[in-house]
Amino acid sequence: FLLTPFLPEISNKSSQYHSYSIEADVNADSELVGKTVEENHLRNLPELFLIEVARKGKLITPVNPDLTIQAGDKLIFSGNIQKVDNLSHIKGLKLFAESNGLLRDNLTEVIISNRAQIIGQTIKALGFRALFDAAVVAIRRDGESLSGKLGEIKLQAGDFLLLATGPDFMQRHNLTKNFFILSEKKVPTKLTKHQEWVTLGGFLITVALAATSVLNLATGLLFFISTLVLSRVTSSNEIKRNIPLNLIVVIIGALSLATALEKSGVIATLMDLVGPWALSISPVWALVAVYLLTLLLTELVTNNAAAALMFPLAYGLVETLEVPLMPFALAVAFAASASFISPYGYQTNLLVFSASNYKFKHFIKFGLPISACYSTIVLVLLSYNYNLN
Structure with missing residues (x-):
């Protein structure tokens, strides 16, 4: 509180914090092929901006409105990842994650740890899909604009990755060595009245028994957890996931x-x-x-x-x-x-x-x-x- 006035005044562009780099491949049957950027309305997508086109190993930037889209082009967008669904409505345009065998119905945002083993390597060279059972939908690096195809960007500590994850993603033992998981898709469940009373009542009883020295706190908590499992407030699998092993x-x-x-x-x-x-x-x-x-x-x-x-x-x-x-x-x-x-x-x-x-x-x-x-x-x-x- 006392030192806050001594923080440097740094002007930041708020939009910069949410601008991910997103890659999409143009298929041969795409409705975009043979038309210009202007004709395809690629410059009018809400909060998504076409910044580069990768074609036959070359990078076209800036993208002119009269550039004709060809089959096999990789379109590099920058913008709000929450608007990525606007790309799915374009026939024959496939996101990087979809090209790697994963859909976008289960997205997880992670940040690369400063001790990650993947620092300095590209997504393509890593074999990211096989290594983590996840594909990169988008990348964000605050304070710096990214350029080039997603698979060829060298990863750095602090990079934000939006991942389309497979069923085996959370079981991979190399996650904690490389990432801090910021958010993941969870399905919330509402407790019944009975479960609410069991949870609150059991917690208060456990604390009261420990405070009066009737029962050791650790022993009381073990009984309390067992009660929660029997009442189906939680499950043994969820407890295992949350135990700090x-x-x-x-x-x-x-x-x-x-x-x-x-x-x-x-x-x-x-x-x-x-x-x-x-x-x-x-x-x-x-x-x-x-x-x-x-x-x-x-x-x-x-x-x-x-x-x-x-x-x-x-x-x-x-x-x-x-x-x-x-x-x-x-x-x-x-x-x-x-x-x-x-x-x-x-x-x-x-x-x-x-x-x-x-x-x-x-x-x-x-x-x-x-x-x-x-x-x-x-x-x-x-x-x-x-x-x-």
Whole structure:
């Protein structure tokens, strides 16, 4: 709130944010063939603009009104993807996704992750359809105009893709490595009165039993979830989809890694090196050091990875200093979630970065005071609550 006036004033064209590049192939039997762009009314489509024509390996741009459309032409449009249905009314004009074996009745919008393995590669070279069971309907890159056929555009971090997805799309294990899913088509179901009472009543009863120490919260929630499944409020498949398995694996992996490093003697060796330094300072400064190292790491990698890498070190310091584990574990957890300075440290930062004309220096200028304030509060409260001195 206090730093908002310090944000740079950057003028953005609002229409730019919704302009996707859309490719459509002209079939031999198309009604467009043999007529000019003007005669086909391709310049009068609502919120869709014909910007290029790819013909026999060459790119025709700008497109003149008197250009005659030929069979095999690839028409490149730019505009509002919600108006793409206007193209489906033209006989013999097939969208890129339809050419790749998928219809447009199930569209999913994704953004390419900054750690995606597909960065720098073209859709055609990737074999996108086989790799993800999805075909690209349109591409959007904020702050830059795209040129050329969709299949030959080199993908970048922050690119928005509108995908026509197949039945196996959501089961692909490579999705989270490459995309952040922004929206997907879901069919909402209305609960019956009985189901509403089961949901609200069960939740309140679970919280009340936990608050009065009658039943452990985790146990109560398990019974509550079972009740929801039996009442058909939800399903076991939906629960499986919403369980954060990746996070659970990371937590278990971090604990297992810490144990393995301790049993193998790696932590002991490391503590022999830093032990004299750690014993010579107050536990508070050791806590600060763990926090700052995790904070630096989380700006470079994901928060889960930063926590997994730093927890064994924190665990070793706790063993050496003979201090409580909880403040150091919380320091790692809070620091791993404090990515305010870099646009690449967390997906929300990347979304803001890609949807605007902000530069890296703007993130540093705005995020550094927030990070300093956040870190000070965390470290002071941890030191005070756990009497570290």
